[in-house]
Amino acid sequence: MSTLSRDEVARVAALARIDLTPDELDRLAGELDVIVESVARVSEVATPDVPATSHPLPLTNVFRTDEPVAPLDRDEVLAAAPAAQDGKFLVPQILGEEA
Template identity: 55%
Template sequence: MSEITPDLVRHLGVLARIQLSDEEVERLTGQLDVIVDNIAKVSQVATPEVPATSHPIPMRNVFRPDVVGGTLTLEEALQNAPDASDDRFRVTAILGEEQ
């Protein structure tokens, strides 16, 4: 028996504040029903005997070494700034007040 009904899809649309046409409700009802069925199938095989897997291939450290590279001087960093003051980028206040 299908768990996803057109009424449920309409209700979810209201909760998400999405206006759905009748065609969208019909299409989404079928798509969501397939998704729920597939989740149920996965739940059936996900037993305590089956270890959880975050990645199918064992990985150790996937990060590159943290090596200090070249950095910009203060002058280089500010050379193309539209406005700078006191060795800093000067920008318009976004909260409507000066900080």
């Protein structure tokens, strides 16, 4: 038996401003019931003595150390670019902007 009635699904849909057909209301009542039951099962397992976990493994920074280095040579970079003009990268025009 569904714990969510068709009227409850219709109310949630109205609050979300979603128009649902009668068939969709019936189908979603069953689908939402499965979700509610799954959350209830997880809630049974989650006890106060189990700490909350956002990530199963510790997060660490993977950035290299910040060390000053010589900048890239502009002419070499522009020579490797598909297109360059007047010392700048040349890219396709977008959004119909004037050049």
